[in-house]
Amino acid sequence: xxxxxxxxxxxxxxxxxxxxxxxxxxxxxxxxxxxxxxxxxxxxxxxxxxxxxxxxxxxxxxxxxxxxxxxxxxxxxxxxxxxxxxxxxxxxxxxxxxxxxxxxxxxxxxxxxxxxxxxxxxxxxxxxxxxxxxxxxxxxxxxxxxxxxxxxxxxxxxxxxxxxxxxxxxxxxxxxxxxxxxxxxxxxxxxxxxxxxxxxxxxxxxxxxxxxxxxxxxxxxxxxxxxxxxxxxxxxxxxxxxxxxxxxxxxxxxxxxxxxxxxxxxxxxxxxxxxxxxxxxxxxxxxxxxxxxxxxxxxxxxxxxxxxxxxxxxxxxxxxxxxxxxxxxxxxxxxxxxxxxxxxxxxxxxxxxxxxxxxxxxxxxxxxxxxxxxxxxxxxxxxxxxxxxxxxxxxxxxxxxxxxxxxxxxxxxxxxxxxxxxxxxxxxxxxxxxxxxxxxxxxxxxxxxxxxxxxxxxxxxxxxxxxxxxxxxxxxxxxxxxxxxxxxxxxxxxxxxxxxxxxxxxxxx
Numbered sequence: 001x002x003x004x005x006x007x008x009x010x011x012x013x014x015x016x017x018x019x020x021x022x023x024x025x026x027x028x029x030x031x032x033x034x035x036x037x038x039x040x041x042x043x044x045x046x047x048x049x050x051x052x053x054x055x056x057x058x059x060x061x062x063x064x065x066x067x068x069x070x071x072x073x074x075x076x077x078x079x080x081x082x083x084x085x086x087x088x089x090x091x092x093x094x095x096x097x098x099x100x101x102x103x104x105x106x107x108x109x110x111x112x113x114x115x116x117x118x119x120x121x122x123x124x125x126x127x128x129x130x131x132x133x134x135x136x137x138x139x140x141x142x143x144x145x146x147x148x149x150x151x152x153x154x155x156x157x158x159x160x161x162x163x164x165x166x167x168x169x170x171x172x173x174x175x176x177x178x179x180x181x182x183x184x185x186x187x188x189x190x191x192x193x194x195x196x197x198x199x200x201x202x203x204x205x206x207x208x209x210x211x212x213x214x215x216x217x218x219x220x221x222x223x224x225x226x227x228x229x230x231x232x233x234x235x236x237x238x239x240x241x242x243x244x245x246x247x248x249x250x251x252x253x254x255x256x257x258x259x260x261x262x263x264x265x266x267x268x269x270x271x272x273x274x275x276x277x278x279x280x281x282x283x284x285x286x287x288x289x290x291x292x293x294x295x296x297x298x299x300x301x302x303x304x305x306x307x308x309x310x311x312x313x314x315x316x317x318x319x320x321x322x323x324x325x326x327x328x329x330x331x332x333x334x335x336x337x338x339x340x341x342x343x344x345x346x347x348x349x350x351x352x353x354x355x356x357x358x359x360x361x362x363x364x365x366x367x368x369x370x371x372x373x374x375x376x377x378x379x380x381x382x383x384x385x386x387x388x389x390x391x392x393x394x395x396x397x398x399x400x401x402x403x404x405x406x407x408x409x410x411x412x413x414x415x416x417x418x419x420x421x422x423x424x425x426x427x428x429x430x431x432x433x434x435x436x437x438x439x440x441x442x443x444x445x446x447x448x449x450x451x452x453x454x455x456x457x458x459x460x461x462x463x464x465x466x467x468x469x470x471x472x473x474x475x476x477x478x479x480x481x482x483x484x485x486x487x488x489x490x491x492x493x494x495x496x497x498x499x500x501x502x503x504x505x506x507x508x509x
Contacts, residue, residue: 002076013075014084015138017065017094018131024061025127028054032120055109058123062102062130069094081202085140088493089342093137093269096345100262101130103353106468107254107360110460114365115163115252122162126258129155133266137273142191142201145270149187149234152266153180156259160251166367172250179233179243187230193223194278203278210281224279224286231274234267235323238297248316249370253363256312257356260319261349268326268345276333283333290331294423297324298430305437309372311359314437315352318396321434322348325408328415328423335494337414342490344407347479351395351404354472358389361461372441377450382459386445391473395480397438398431403479410487 012019032054069091077086104126112119132152139145157180161173195201197219198209209215233240248256279286298321305317326344329337362369362378369375379386395404408431415424461469479486 011082011084014072014077014082014086015135016072017068017098018134018138020065020068021061021127021131021134024058024064025124025131028058028061028127029120029124031057032118032124054119054123055105055112058105058127059102061127062098062105065130066095066098069098083141083144084138086138089269089273090138092342092490092493093265093345094134096265096342096349097130097133097137097262099346100258100265100349100353101126103349103357103468103472104254104258104262106464107257107353107357109464110365110462111252111254111360115165117162117252122159125155125159125162129159129258130262133262136266136270139270139273140203142194142203142206142274142278145274146188146191148266148270149184149230152263153184153234156255156263159255159258160247162255163252166250166252168250168367169252172247175243175250176247183230183233183240186226186233190223190226190228190230193219193226195223197223203274206278207280210279212281220282221285224275224282225289227274228286228289231267231271232293235264235271235326236320237293237323237327238300238320241297241301241320244320245313245316248319249310249312253312253356253360253367256316257353260315260352260356264319264323265345265349268323268330268341272330272338272341275330276338280333287331287333290327291420291423294324294327294331295426297321297327298426302430302433305434308437310370311372311375311441312370314372314441315355315359318434318437319352321430322352322396324430325411325427328420328427329411331423332414332418332420334414334417335491336417337411338494339487339490340407340410340414342493343410343483343487346486346490347395347403347407347476350472350475351392351402354388354392354469354476355396357465357469357472358385358392361385361459361465364459372444373448373451375441375444376448378444379446381450382461385459385461385469388469388473389445390442391476393438393442395476397435399435401477401480403476403483406480406483406487410483 072086072091073088075086105123108122111117112122129152132148132150132155135148135151136145139148157173157177160176161170163169191201194206197216198206198214200206200209206215210220229240233243236244248260251259275286301317301320301324305314305321308314308317326341329341329344359370362375378389391402395402398404398408408427412424412427415427
């Protein structure tokens, strides 16, 4: 099938996974409301249609979107004038978003029931947020990037403040909303400046105008700077990271996991497409900024993580550090680095969601037991759960034999291709530093005695979460030993949209 975007139907087919998610989200929302048993129970989550049923229906919608995403591999796009793009780079990114959404739903089954949350609204917002991430990944036009950003952001703002009985959740939602709106203003102003400089918002056309020198240079540079601020906030890099620890700590833990993976992945995919397609010709202008952001983020985030004894805050700073590692790929700006970025985002989704899933379990499907001391003795009382957590921590640390190690190797190879030796050294050194806070938690799990031995023995692990934990841990080990097929798939996905080595030969400092 070919799409040349001469009719509305072409856009319907091109955006089929997103339309499925949006339509399914509306269905879930209506079912959550219509499932109430009596009007007197309005507002009581216990009176809704059983949350587990809505959770399984949500998973069915995600599976349907995944089938549609697979079908798009057989679609050929004609021309480059459409507002959305159908290429393997976008489709690979969609697998990451759908995986993150599915894992977030699996983590939420018992959490939503125990916390008496409105299941219909909760699961619908996850679907809408996922559709927003996919709009961002598939956008060829800055206006569509902005629309996807808003669909994703508004949904995640609501999810962050979703637990109205928890003051920390309301505080986190308010902080995220205010700072997010501020960063969105930067993004929109940058979009306007880029349009003024090039006369278009189409990313490919912008790239052509920048390459040929047709763009107004001053407006373009300011536009690039403002867009970089908007993207930097969403990926959570220093110095735009201030919101991350507080928001991650206060949000419901499954939402924190979803934000740390899906929101970050969507922002990075859009960041890469806009900067490495639209602004590739201005690489010499924005490269130094990205270089310093990557270096400072890796150093600051890992050092601050050393002082954290709250597990959610530690994982928040860990998330910032991983954003720094991914910024190295953006600075490198070549095929290998871009493929390494896709591979890293995929395995980051598995290892980070897995770690947060254990936090949900240890927190008894709530926001309890968030200190490192609360994990003492977990290895003795729940050895299988402790093994899963250890695998996820080792992968996050980049320990040899895990997919996290191979992800960092691919990023380093991309950096070496662009001769970014200093950034490569910083990445390696900060990876070694990160071993301390990841292995400190593992040491508490296996080597410390529990303060209250009876507490860990009461942990309940739902069957869907057991399956997700086991599959995630196995995938991290398998991809750590046999990463070639997945990396080849990522390289094929990048090849369709790039010719970085030739284009940058004269621009790399």
